[in-house]
Amino acid sequence: MLRGLYTATAGMLTQQRRTEMLSNNMANANTAGYKADQSTIRAFPEMLLQRMENKTLPTGNGINVPGMQTIGSLNTGSYVQEIKSPFLQGGLKETGLVTDVALVEENVPLNPETNVKGSLFFVVQNQAGEERYTRNGHFTLDNNGLLFSDGNPVLSTTGQPISIQSGEFNVTENGDVYVSGDPEPVAQIDVRFAADVRNLVKDGNGIYRTSDGQALPTAINNGDIQYNLKQKSLENSTVDIGRTYTDMMTAYRSFEANQKVLQAYDKSMEKAANEIGRLS
Known part of the structure; x- marks a missing residue:
């Protein structure tokens, strides 16, 4: 029993x-x-x-x-x-905000060991100064002109936070950031490539780290990878709300069924202990 x-x-x-x-x-x-x-x-x-x-x-x-x-x-x-x-590509939505940048994968190679496609990420810096990775392109500018993603500075190809001393700027498809009136880019948004997504561990708030502690390689100038950055757009989440709601109801019902079985066993054991073994 x-x-x-x-x-x-x-x-x-x-x-x-x-x-x-x-x-x-x-x-x-x-x-x-x-x-x-x-x-x-x-x-x-x-x-x-x-x-x-x-x-x-x-x-x-x-x-x-x-x-x-x-x-x-x-x-x-x-x-x-x-x-x-x-790590599927989410749909795109236009927001009209210059600080929103969507990372659009066009061609990402398969991992030969797992036959699963790799994934691309923005690279950010956490409060401890460590590199972390995210797909969240909903960027913001702080009072010092630094570009942030959910409270973490966005890093450039030089490994430094991106400083934009203007509210008007443009981001090209390859990640170059141009400030209005300046013919030279102030920085290039770095994009990293995870060849084996099994090596990624969630670090909270859509942030990832590598399980082995090694930094992901850059995807820039990698001939096997094609992508583009789309300003004034965001990548949607891959959550299917209808299916998720249905799966939650199924999980609740299964939990309740197991709970009733547990209660039935408990009553049977109580009866065996208090009634069957009772001396008349």
Whole structure:
């Protein structure tokens, strides 16, 4: 009976974690460049149940021979094996804001080991001075003219924060930033390439870091990669609101079903302890 308790509890924990993931996707449905998480659920190995019994042979002495009778298999529960983000290109929307820049992938090579396409990112600097990566092109300018993405300075190809001492500027398709009246670019927005997206770890707020701590290589002047930056536009998140809502309802219903099974087992154990074993 305790196996049933463990199985139902594992199902509840699985659906709880899945609900948390889906809730986070829903909360970021309008976050520029956000990549929706997807979960992979697997079952624990099944157990084969057998019953021990004796068989009497039709002999004069009635010899008993021990044997095993197969009852069937027992599922031991499920678990969330993996949560990952498919790095798909989101749709574009025009905003009209000069500080909005969408990163549009045109040709990104496949990883020969996984046969999964790599991904491109803006590079930013966190408060500790470390490089981080994001697809969020909803940039802002602070009072000092520095270009920020969600509170993190956007870095140029020189590895320095981009300083724009004017509210009027243009961003070309290759990332060159021109201030009005200046024929020379003040900086070039750096774009990094992740050949193996399995090496990326979420660092919160649409920010990624590498699991091995190594910096991603630049995509600029890489002949195998084609992309362009589109000013006054943003990349939408890849969250499908309708599907996410449906998946959340399915997860809730599955959680409730496992909860009812758990309550049934609890009542059965209570009855076994308080009534079946009671002396009259």
